[in-house]
Amino acid sequence: MSFAGQTKKELTMVDESACCQRAEVEAIVGWNGLFRMAEDRRVLDVETENVATARRIYTLIKAQFDVHPEVVVRKKMRLKKNNIYAIRVPSVHAEAMLRSLGWEAGAQTGPVGPAPTRTLKACCKRAFLRGAFLAAGSVNDPGGTSYHLEIGCPTESQANHALCLMNEFGLHAKLIQRKKGYVVYLKEGEKIVEFLSIIGAHQALLKFEDVRILKGMRNQVNRLVNCETANMNKTIAAAVRQLEVIRWIDQQIGLETLPPHLREAAELRLRHPEVNLQELSQRTGNRVSKSGLNHRFRKLEEIANKLRMGVEGFSQ
Numbered sequence: 001m002s003f004a005g006q007t008k009k010e011l012t013m014v015d016e017s018a019c020c021q022r023a024e025v026e027a028i029v030g031w032n033g034l035f036r037m038a039e040d041r042r043v044l045d046v047e048t049e050n051v052a053t054a055r056r057i058y059t060l061i062k063a064q065f066d067v068h069p070e071v072v073v074r075k076k077m078r079l080k081k082n083n084i085y086a087i088r089v090p091s092v093h094a095e096a097m098l099r100s101l102g103w104e105a106g107a108q109t110g111p112v113g114p115a116p117t118r119t120l121k122a123c124c125k126r127a128f129l130r131g132a133f134l135a136a137g138s139v140n141d142p143g144g145t146s147y148h149l150e151i152g153c154p155t156e157s158q159a160n161h162a163l164c165l166m167n168e169f170g171l172h173a174k175l176i177q178r179k180k181g182y183v184v185y186l187k188e189g190e191k192i193v194e195f196l197s198i199i200g201a202h203q204a205l206l207k208f209e210d211v212r213i214l215k216g217m218r219n220q221v222n223r224l225v226n227c228e229t230a231n232m233n234k235t236i237a238a239a240v241r242q243l244e245v246i247r248w249i250d251q252q253i254g255l256e257t258l259p260p261h262l263r264e265a266a267e268l269r270l271r272h273p274e275v276n277l278q279e280l281s282q283r284t285g286n287r288v289s290k291s292g293l294n295h296r297f298r299k300l301e302e303i304a305n306k307l308r309m310g311v312e313g314f315s316q
């Protein structure tokens with residue numbers, strides 16, 4: 001199951017008081033409810049592709065409004081043939097239900113649309129957002145390439161309502177318009193974690209944090225490895241250059257003509273072409289320090305340069 005699927009499944013098991021149940025249903029019906037004609041009767045269908053959400057809607061409607069909805073399953077046309085579950089309420093009951101939820105009058109057919117905005121208690125704000133997320137939310141797996149949580153909104157007023165509620169909780173939510181409606185979204189990992197906490201998805205939150213921390217650690221390790229590789233490349237490049245210089249001098253004048261301390265460094269490098277200066281210094285029993293060796297190799301380079309330029313009688 002996807003991370004979004006797991007999150008929704010968890011949300012459908014959240015216990016809540018009656019006031020919050022109403023707020024959650026209000027959001028879900030406003031997002032996913034539509035009146036349609038089915039076998040010559042007008043019905044309210046509240047639709048979802050998520051079976052856990054379908055069960056939740058069914059239970060909430062039954063508990064809150066004393067109606068017995070039907071459940072209708074159909075295959076989605078298009079590419080991914082997911083099931084679509086419709087929790088179906090006959091229009092007589094649906095009208096009463098919507099009125100008690102705050103709608104003034106239902107549409108004849110088509111989307112129910114949002115109820116007039118009312119002031120929600122703090123607990124109900126969370127429940128409303130939970131409902132909206134269950135109705136049209138999705139969240140990327142935290143192990144993926146980018147953090148992203150969104151709620152698709154059918155109308156601008158719903159998008160603004162969701163945006164305001166989320167930002168009352170300090171989530172820095174953003175809003176964009178897409179071809180089909182509006183999207184309210186979060187991009188910061190930290191804010192996604194806060195949102196999951198607000199809507200009561202605590203298991204999902206912990207899983208998200210685990211992956212996020214692990215990913216942070218992995219990035220840190222990668223950075224260290226990259227640094228080390230860069231250092232290693234530098235060491236190799238330096239050693240290669242030193243070897244070139246030494247071989248050039250040997251060809252031109254012979255290493256035995258060098259002053260003893262330079263000859264020693266040259267022969268040491270020839271014997272240990274692959275090690276860095278630190279290790280080379282250890283090979284002398286730390287008698288010659290790393291910077292001492294560095295100095296000697298610079299001298300050798302100067303000698304090689306002078307030889308290349310044909311300068312006679314180089315200084316020692």
Ligand SMILES: [Zn+2]
Nearest residue numbers: 019020123124
């Ligand atoms: Zn409440």
